[in-house]
Amino acid sequence: MKKVRILDTTLRDGEQSPGVSLNVQEKLEIARQLARLNVDVIEAGFAVASLGDALAVKTIAQEVKGPIISSLARSKEKDIDIAWESVRFSEQPAIHTFIATSDIHLKYKLRMSREQALEQAVWAVKRARSYVDEVEFSAEDATRSDWDYLCQVYSAVIKAGARILNVPDTVGYTTPEEMKALIQHLYKHTDGIEKVIVSIHCHNDLGLAVSNSLSAMLGGAGQIECTINGIGERAGNASLEEIVMGLHVRKDFYQAETGINYSEIYRTSRLVSQLTGMLVQPNKAVVGQNAFAHESGIHQDGVLKEKSTYEIMDAKLIGREEKVLVLGKHSGRHAFNKKLEELGYHLSEEELNQAFERFKDLADQKKQIAEADIQFIAADEATRTEEVYRLDFVHVCCGNNILPTATVRLVQENGSTLQGVATGVGPVDAAYKAIGQMVGLSSSLVNFTLQSISGGTEALGEVVVRIFTDDTVYVGRGSHQDVVVASVIAYLSAINKMTQQKKLNPQTQI
Ligand SMILES: [Zn+2]
Incomplete structure (x- = not known):
């Protein structure tokens, strides 16, 4: 059995999903869960992007034990130096540097010649290697690059000390057959490739990210980069749970396995969905709500007689069985x-x-x-944010034939209170208007979702709201048995995050 390394990039590429923004506490909580899931590498962020990113990578490097902790860096001095400053306290630090190699990117984005890009790639790998052994190099847009040029770049960066060569299908353009052929071509024509790990990083623009990743593995790749629930730029990245379970269920075919702790898969999926506010589609493979539900009578009958008639994997294996706790209201x-x-x-x-x-x-x-x-x-x-505004109470009056009205009282950090009343088209709208007036919020609410956490009308209702202000999205979450209260908590949590972010000291040392 071949051992395949899993690099999880939920906290880097996944966090680049439109409408997602995670703060340091949320990233740390996800990283801890990724360690329980036993991924080999956590790509914790893109440290140079902002102080918040650098702080998150640094915190994860210090706190999370087990996996290698990596930061992304363009092939620039500042990027590589800040990446190193952020990961250096990890037991196993890594730097992942990249430059684009396709003619489209070279001509229009970088305005560089092929020779200049190659030189810069070599320089960047050497600089990263001056700090750390575990250096990964990515040729961005590899699948739209000239294959011979790609081999030249990879040969040169191996000589410069790269340990991992990543082949990104940055725009989700390739096909499974082409991907396998590309990896095989690289193995034939890249000097020193037998000494390094070939990695694969696929995007899902044509729905082929998982398929392309598995094909690359068949072509010889030893590391797969993916995200929980397949979140990421545009249509997302290859989904970790699908790759891992694909290799496991069809190990007879793939002859490969990962070190993933299967029983943590479902819980990781739920946590990432909870903290990013990105819901998982019901028919999503492996982790979707319906992934193990049988509707047709013929299927139900078959499963009752023998599960394997219509189920190829065991829901229990990935931690999906509904565990009712022995804890109750008398528990201490x-x-x-x-x-x-x-x-x-x-x-x-x-x-x-x-x-x-x-x-x-x-x-x-x-x-x-x-x-x-x-x-x-x-x-x-x-992952609770420091509360600049805390809900003291919310009263609503609503129904048909009545003008929905909300009275809200907030407590501020210094203990003083604010109270407001507003009407709206419904109780949530009225409460939000009352809060907006009190805190002087000029942002717009861009998204509102509500779901029940464990089913039934008594269950906790979870509300996710996104507010947009100063070109930034802030995601707020709230849960309560009363959905109006949950909605107000979620709104305040987004406002608190926004206020916290604005206060983030620009002098913060990473
Ligand atoms: Zn990507």
Whole structure:
């Protein structure tokens, strides 16, 4: 069996999904879960992009043990130096540098000749190697580059010290057959390629990202780059769960395996969906809500007689079975904390108090608490933003034949209160208008979604809102059994993130 390395780029390429923005605490929480999932490499960010990015990479490098921690860097001095400053405290630091090699990118984007790009690639790899052994080099837009030129660039960067050669299908253009042929061509015509790992990075513009990745693996690639739930630029990246389960279910064919801890797959998918606010489509392979649901009578009958008639993998293997907890409303704080620790959460005293309060509230209203409810609350508390505005109360008056009205009172950091009343087309609209007037918010609400976390009308309702201001999107999340309250919490969380971001000290040392 061939061992395939998994590089997860949810925190870098995934975070570049339109409408997604994660703060440091959220990135750290996802990185911790990726370590539990046992990915080989976490691409933690693009450190030079902003102070927030650099701080997130640095925090992950310091706190998350197990996987290699990498930062992306263009082939520029400042990028590589800041990438190194951010990853250096990891037990296994790595730098991933890149330059485009396709004629389209060279001519229109970089305005460079092929010779200049090659020279710069070699320079960048050498500079990265002066800091760290684990240096990955990507030829951006590789699949639209001239194959012979690509071999020249890769031969030169191997000589300069690159350990991993990445072949990105940056624009999701290639096909499975072409991809396999390209990798085989590289193996034949690149000097020293037998000493390095060939990596693959596919985008899903034509829905072929997973297929192209697996074909590349058949052509000889030893590392696959992917994201949880396939999130990423435009149509997204290759989806980790599909690649990993494809290799596992069809190991008879692929003769390859990963080191992934399968039982953490579903939980990772849910956490990434929760913190990014990107919902998973119901028919998504492996992790979608319907991925193991049988509707037709013939199928149901078959599955009842023998599961393998219509199921090729076991939902339990990826941690999908609904776990009802023995915890209930009479459980104490100690038992609750023990459960959290079993799930891998280590909350501060204050976070624990908050989480326990919410658990008790939920247990009062819902007979059976699912493990998913607890994970949701714990992740929410662990990533809570500093509260510039906190909800004291919200009262709404709504129904048909009435003008929906909301009264909201907020508590500010210094303890003073603000109170406002507004009318709207519905209770949420009215509450948002009241808040907007109180905090002087001029941003526009760009997106609002509501879903139930564990099913049923008693379940926690989860609201995700996106507000857009100063060219930046802020994602707020809120959960409560009452959807109006959840909506208000979500809105305040987006406003708090926005305020926190604006306060972020530009002198912050990375
Ligand atoms: Zn990409």
